[in-house]
Amino acid sequence: MARTLPDGESLLVRTDFTxxxxxxxxxxxxxxxxxxxxxxxxxPVDDVALDGLSPAELADLAGDRTYVFLAGTTTMTDPEHPLLAVDTGTDGEPVFRIAPVAVAEVEVNFLLADMDFEDYADSVDDDGVFRGFDR
Known part of the structure; x- marks a missing residue:
């Protein structure tokens, strides 16, 4: 199966199907x-052809998108289900995790280019997860 991503500005890609x-x-x-x-x-992208896709492979598929949210093994196994924010401009380097409750805040600011990865990466909790600025 060919690995491709659908059209869309912001993608939440599932890479763990367990x-x-x-x-x-x-x-x-x-x-x-x-x-x-x-x-x-x-x-949301729920395509079994993307099973096991690494952040770097996801970045390669991302085209001109500057970020992608990834739902991988940690997302599926951690009770909080934190997503991984992948900066596609840095060869798919994961930058920070996001609690689902904070995804809207991050996505909207990425869309508007109001904030960037560093703004959020500098504001994660001790466990590396961003849960919002207004907690």
Whole structure:
């Protein structure tokens, strides 16, 4: 199977297919992070052809996107389901993890180019997860 990504500005790419319930919980938490007035371009990508895709491989597939959110093994196994923010301009170097409750805040600021990876990476908790500025 060829590995490709769909069109879309912001992608949330599932790369671990070991737990469908964890994926459903993750998506529900991400969707709940948005309110009806929040601008979003987030597209969940649930394609088994992407199983096991590394951040670097994801960056190679990203085209002209500057970031991608990845739902990998840690997302599926950690009870909080933190996603990985991948900076596609740095050969897919993971920069920080995001709690699903904070995805809307990060995605909107990335879309508007109001903030960048360093702004969030400098604001993660001790465990490396960004949970929002207003906690």
């Amino acid at each position: 737990d469908d319930a964890a994926w459903a919980e993750t998506l529900a938490a991400v969707v709940a992070a948005y309110d009806e007035d929040t601008m979003t371009e987030l597209t």
